[in-house]
Amino acid sequence: MKQGKSWGHTTQVLKTPFCEMHAIEINPWSRCSKHKHQYKSNLFYVTQGELLIKVYRDNLVDETLLQAGEWTVVHPNEFHEFQTRSETCVALEVYYPEGIADDIVRLDQGGKVKAPVLETKNFGGYVNLKIGEYQEE
Numbered sequence: 001m002k003q004g005k006s007w008g009h010t011t012q013v014l015k016t017p018f019c020e021m022h023a024i025e026i027n028p029w030s031r032c033s034k035h036k037h038q039y040k041s042n043l044f045y046v047t048q049g050e051l052l053i054k055v056y057r058d059n060l061v062d063e064t065l066l067q068a069g070e071w072t073v074v075h076p077n078e079f080h081e082f083q084t085r086s087e088t089c090v091a092l093e094v095y096y097p098e099g100i101a102d103d104i105v106r107l108d109q110g111g112k113v114k115a116p117v118l119e120t121k122n123f124g125g126y127v128n129l130k131i132g133e134y135q136e137e
Helices: none
Strands: 002-005 008-015 020-026 040-048 050-057 060-067 071-074 079-083 089-097 115-123 126-135
Touching: 008 040, 008 079, 040 060, 050 071, 060 071
Parallel strands: none
Antiparallel strands: 002 008, 008 020, 020 089, 040 071, 040 089, 050 060, 050 079, 115 126
16 A cells, blocks of 8 residues: 655555565655654665665764665664655665564584594505594694
8 A cells, every 4th residue: 555655655565463565765855754663673775766864873873875776774762764865765664573583592602613633543555544532622
């Protein structure tokens, strides 16, 4: 369904319990409201034009200028807004819950494993290889 906005329009392309995607078209010299999403990340992928994403963190404003083929993600609880410059921008806006990406539970940190001890013996021109016990590095 296409829905008008003060900055252009949005069309919902996909909606599931875990993902929502909108095709957005933003008019020249327009911006959305400064807002945040409490529980979902907001991915912007530009297909035409340029889109400036402003993310407000503490007393700083991070600005990312996206061009066609580029994307960025705004995480939950980050105030943000987008705005265009002199031309129309067409983009995909994808919402998804952040918890999906952070679902791993580790029991250890991983790292190096013990290297095997190689024993070689020369018997009349023939070499005999034997893999022995593992040793600490």
